[in-house]
Amino acid sequence: MIxxxxxxxxxxxxxxxxxxxxxxxxxxxxxxxxxxxxNVYVTVEHVSGESGLIYSSGxxxxxxxxxxxxxxxxxxxxxxxxxxxxxxxxxxxxxxxYPEAPEGGDLMSITVTGDRYPTSQLSGSGLxxxxxxxxxxxxTAFLYxxxxxxxxxxxxxxxSSTEFTFGIPRGPFEANPQQSHIALIAYKPASTVTYLDNxxxxxxxxxxRYDVEVAEPCPQDIDGNGTVDGGDLSAIxxxxxxxxxxxxxxxxxxxxxxxxGADLAEVLSYWGPCS
Numbered sequence: 001m002i003x004x005x006x007x008x009x010x011x012x013x014x015x016x017x018x019x020x021x022x023x024x025x026x027x028x029x030x031x032x033x034x035x036x037x038x039n040v041y042v043t044v045e046h047v048s049g050e051s052g053l054i055y056s057s058g059x060x061x062x063x064x065x066x067x068x069x070x071x072x073x074x075x076x077x078x079x080x081x082x083x084x085x086x087x088x089x090x091x092x093x094x095x096x097x098y099p100e101a102p103e104g105g106d107l108m109s110i111t112v113t114g115d116r117y118p119t120s121q122l123s124g125s126g127l128x129x130x131x132x133x134x135x136x137x138x139x140t141a142f143l144y145x146x147x148x149x150x151x152x153x154x155x156x157x158x159x160s161s162t163e164f165t166f167g168i169p170r171g172p173f174e175a176n177p178q179q180s181h182i183a184l185i186a187y188k189p190a191s192t193v194t195y196l197d198n199x200x201x202x203x204x205x206x207x208x209r210y211d212v213e214v215a216e217p218c219p220q221d222i223d224g225n226g227t228v229d230g231g232d233l234s235a236i237x238x239x240x241x242x243x244x245x246x247x248x249x250x251x252x253x254x255x256x257x258x259x260x261g262a263d264l265a266e267v268l269s270y271w272g273p274c275s
Contacts, residue, residue, distance in 0.1 A: 038211070038212050038214045039108075039209055039210070039211065039212075040102045040105055040209070040210045040211075040212045041207055041208070041209055041210075042099045042100075042101075042102070042207070042208045042210065043205050043206070043207045043208075044096050044097055044099050044205065044206050044207075044208075045096070045203065045205055046094040046095055046096050046203055046204075046205075047095045047096065047097060047136055047137075047181070049067060050067075050094070050095035050136070050137055050138050051067070051068070051069070051072070051092075051093065051094040051095065051198055051203060052065060052066050052067040052068035052069075052072065052092075052093065052198070053065070053066040053068050053072055053073065053090050053091065053092065053093070054066075054090065054091040054092075054093050054143055054147070054185065055088065055089075055090050056077060056088050056089040056090065057088075058085075059077045059079060059085035059088055059089065060077035060079075060085075060088075060089050061089075062089060062090075062091060062143070062147060063140075064140060064143075065093065065138050065139075065140060065143055068198065069198050069199060069200070070198060070199060071117050071195040071196065071197060071198060071199075072092035072195065072196045072198045073090050073092075073193060073194075073195050073196075074090060074091055074092050074126075074186055074187055074188045074193070074194050074195075074196060075087055075088070075089065075090050075188060075192075075193040075194070076089055076188065076189050076190060076191055077089035078191060087191075087193075091185050091186065091187040092185065092186045092187075092196045092198070092204075093138065093143070093146075093183060093184070093185045093186075094183070094184050094203065094204060095133070095136070095137070095138055095181055095182070095183050095184075096181060096182045096183075096184065096206050097136075097180065097181055097182075098132075098179050098180050098181055098182055099206075099208055101208075101210060102210055102212050103212075104212055104213055105210030105211065105212045106210060106211045106212075107170050107173060107174060107208060107209075107210055108170070108209045108210060108211050109167060109170060109208075109209045110167070110168040110169075110170055110173060110206060110207070110208050110209075111165050111166065111167050111168065111206070111207050111209075112128065112165070112166050112168060112184060112186075112204055112205070112206055112207075113163075113164070113165045113204065113205055113207060114163075114164055114196060114197060114202075114203065114204030114205070115162050115163055115164070115196075115197040115202055116158075116162045116164065116194055116195060116196055116197060117162070117195035117196075117197065118162050124157070124158055124188060124190040124192055124194075125155070125156075125157055125158075125188075125189065125190055126155075126156050126157065126158050126186065126187060126188045126189070126190075126194075127153060127154065127155060127156070127185075127186075127187045127188075127189060128152075128153070128154040128156060128166060128168065128184060128185065128186055128187075129146055129147070129150040129152070129153055129154075129184070129185040129187065130150055130151050130152035130153075130154070130168060130172060130182065130183070130184055130185075131145065131146040131150050131151050131182070131183045131185075132151055132172070132176040132179035132181070132182055132183075133179065133180070133181040133182070133183055134179060134180055134181070135181065136180065136181055138183070142183070146183055146185055147185075150185075151172045151176070152168070152169060152171075152172045154166065154167075154168055154169070158188070158194060168206075173208075182206070184204070184206070186204070218270055218274040219253055219266075220232060220253060220266050220267050220269075220270040220274075221274050222235045222236075222250065222251055222253075222267075223235065226273065226274055227272065227273050227274065228267055228270045228271050228272060228273075228274065229271070229272075232251075232267050233264075233267055233268075235250070235251045236251050236259060236263055236264050236267055237264075238251075239251045239259040240259055240260075241258065241259060241260070242258065242259055243257055243258055244257060244258065244259060245257070251263055253266040253267070254266065
């Protein structure tokens, strides 16, 4: 007799080797089921009102914060031979909340993504400065701290397109897991000017990618109650020696088309809650 289990789709674990039952004085050694890692992306926007320009009233030395939306200018200072200022230094700054990592997640990468004004001078070298903060607002004292001793400085090159994405080393984030906020400064030290889009919904964002371990479904849980237990053992014994079509469904756990001792071994090896 052949039993058909077309409504119960069970798939054995990828790269799972057959697991033996180890018999001894203490009975059966139970083995846990493997899992896999999924990517989880967490994107954060800057704190409302906490973005704008770091500007230089004296041409080259940044000394105050100017909240701004719309487009944020980043430029180097420029002077004539007699010291007359012809271009003031300015930088864009944004304050972001530190995201809560998903449970069991390992931080894998951080990127900053944004847009620039299409007619600004696009290509050229640039800098990203990163500083961790406990306050949810920007202050002059904090700006000096960022500029003089940032937690991280990233050299980058603006692409020719208006959209940009830059990677940020994860080391500083792993070293500062208890901080509540992150300040990011974008700066273009070359002589050209770049205008960053800071309009609502278009301002630069930070994206954090985490690897999160996800438990695989366990095919040994034949009755689907979340635990490998007596109900699954009864299913094995109830169909003992019978053929199953298609193979690998229902109580045919090893996929050979019959319910045998190998399937019983699977149930006993994974006895207990699925995890």
